[in-house]
Amino acid sequence: xxxxxxxxxxxxxxxxxxxQAQTGSKKKRPLPYEFGRVVLNNNATxxxxxxxxxxxxxxxxxxxxxxxxxxxxxGMKAGATGIRAxxxxxxxxxxxxxxxxxxNDGKPxxxxxxxxxxxxxxxxxxxxxxxxxxxxxxxxxxxxxxxPLPKERFGNGVDWEKSEEMGLIKPQTSLAGFxxxxxxxxxxxxxxxxxxxxxxxxxxxxKKHTVWNGCELCHPEIFMGVKKGxxxxxxxxxxxxxxCGACHVTVAFPLADCQRCHxxxxxP
Amino acid sequence: MxxxxxxxxxxxxxxxxxxxxxxxxxxxxxxxxxTPPAAQAxxxxxxxxxxxxxxxxxxxxxxxxxxxxxxxxxRCDALAPQIEKLDxxxxxxxxxxxxxxxxxxxxxxxxxxxxKK
Numbered sequence: 001x002x003x004x005x006x007x008x009x010x011x012x013x014x015x016x017x018x019x020q021a022q023t024g025s026k027k028k029r030p031l032p033y034e035f036g037r038v039v040l041n042n043n044a045t046x047x048x049x050x051x052x053x054x055x056x057x058x059x060x061x062x063x064x065x066x067x068x069x070x071x072x073x074x075g076m077k078a079g080a081t082g083i084r085a086x087x088x089x090x091x092x093x094x095x096x097x098x099x100x101x102x103x104n105d106g107k108p109x110x111x112x113x114x115x116x117x118x119x120x121x122x123x124x125x126x127x128x129x130x131x132x133x134x135x136x137x138x139x140x141x142x143x144x145x146x147x148p149l150p151k152e153r154f155g156n157g158v159d160w161e162k163s164e165e166m167g168l169i170k171p172q173t174s175l176a177g178f179x180x181x182x183x184x185x186x187x188x189x190x191x192x193x194x195x196x197x198x199x200x201x202x203x204x205x206x207k208k209h210t211v212w213n214g215c216e217l218c219h220p221e222i223f224m225g226v227k228k229g230x231x232x233x234x235x236x237x238x239x240x241x242x243x244c245g246a247c248h249v250t251v252a253f254p255l256a257d258c259q260r261c262h263x264x265x266x267x268p
Numbered sequence: 269m270x271x272x273x274x275x276x277x278x279x280x281x282x283x284x285x286x287x288x289x290x291x292x293x294x295x296x297x298x299x300x301x302x303t304p305p306a307a308q309a310x311x312x313x314x315x316x317x318x319x320x321x322x323x324x325x326x327x328x329x330x331x332x333x334x335x336x337x338x339x340x341x342x343r344c345d346a347l348a349p350q351i352e353k354l355d356x357x358x359x360x361x362x363x364x365x366x367x368x369x370x371x372x373x374x375x376x377x378x379x380x381x382x383x384k385k
Contacts, residue, residue: 073361087357180324216368220375
């Protein structure tokens with residue numbers, strides 16, 4: 001009898017512990033094609049439109065971060081820019097490219113929908129971006145597009161950096177009418193000491209980050225510290241979206257990919 | 269010659285009935301321009317030229333002297349009221365961008381001053 005009780009008790013404990021552990025705030029890891037997705041709903045619902053689903057993966061393969069987040073003026077957080085349909089119609093924000101004239105791979109990029117009364121065809125065009133919860137065919141299929149690109153374990157499952165190095169993607173570094181002409185001055189890379197003993201130090205590539213982001217995207221809004229060594233970064237802050245976390249939580253390779261940053265050999 | 273005349277008449281009629289915008293649109297439809305409408309203005313306005321001159325130098329910020337940086341910050345401050353007067357869209361876009369440029373120059377200036385200490 002005692003033995004039976006013990007077995008039942010043990011089974012209860014075995015089944016309950018994992019389920020208890022999962023009741024916390026564990027977030028679902030996004031699927032490769034969902035990583036970087038942003039839902040924009042500044043005014044859409046207010047005007048009885050479906051919110052916009054923005055796919056970072058396709059846009060990042062075509063442009064550097066700087067083009068959109070500095071030159072075109074998109075904020076770094078969803079909703080922060082306060083984009084209106086009127087802005088887009090005037091050729092700003094999404095309208096900087098989605099105007100039916102700007103070319104991509106020799107083909108005009110579809111125009112964003114307008115505020116005017118819409119025909120059925122125009123309505124279909126609106127759905128290409130105002131697509132939350134809809135099944136909308138896209139010009140780019142994630143799996144087909146990423147198939148030839150080098151793989152990575154996390155995020156989109158793509159090593160975007162390597163893809164660019166190999167010439168498989170060629171992100172544009174400027175957009176006519178938006179990017180002021182400026183020579184790119186490449187900054188030097190530097191090390192950051194890891195706080196945890198035994199954890200390899202971080203090799204921060206200023207060079208790569210300057211090419212993609214320019215200077216003003218990171219300084220001073222995201223990285224305020226002026227003197228090297230005066231700013232202290234913690235993984236908790238980063239995972240909350242501060243400093244490196246502004247990009248490396250939701251769009252650039254995620255924090256789970258430790259070795260990408262903690263890359264300095266421990267025994268040189 | 270006749271064709272030329274006919275084409276001229278058609279263009280004039282279009283301009284007369286529909287305004288110059290229609291002719292401009294018609295001219296643009298086949299051009300596959302990569303320039304956005306905002307940038308297709310006949311001439312860049314004075315504020316925009318000054319904006320380009322200031323903000324096109326952010327990548328070189330580290331190589332500027334303290335005086336140059338201070339002057340760029342001053343120019344940002346002088347330009348802001350002009351951008352404030354623009355329509356809502358351009359105000360939003362360009363004030364945001366100007367804020368970034370100014371922020372960077374101020375950041376670099378502070379960093380240079382700190383290095384001296």
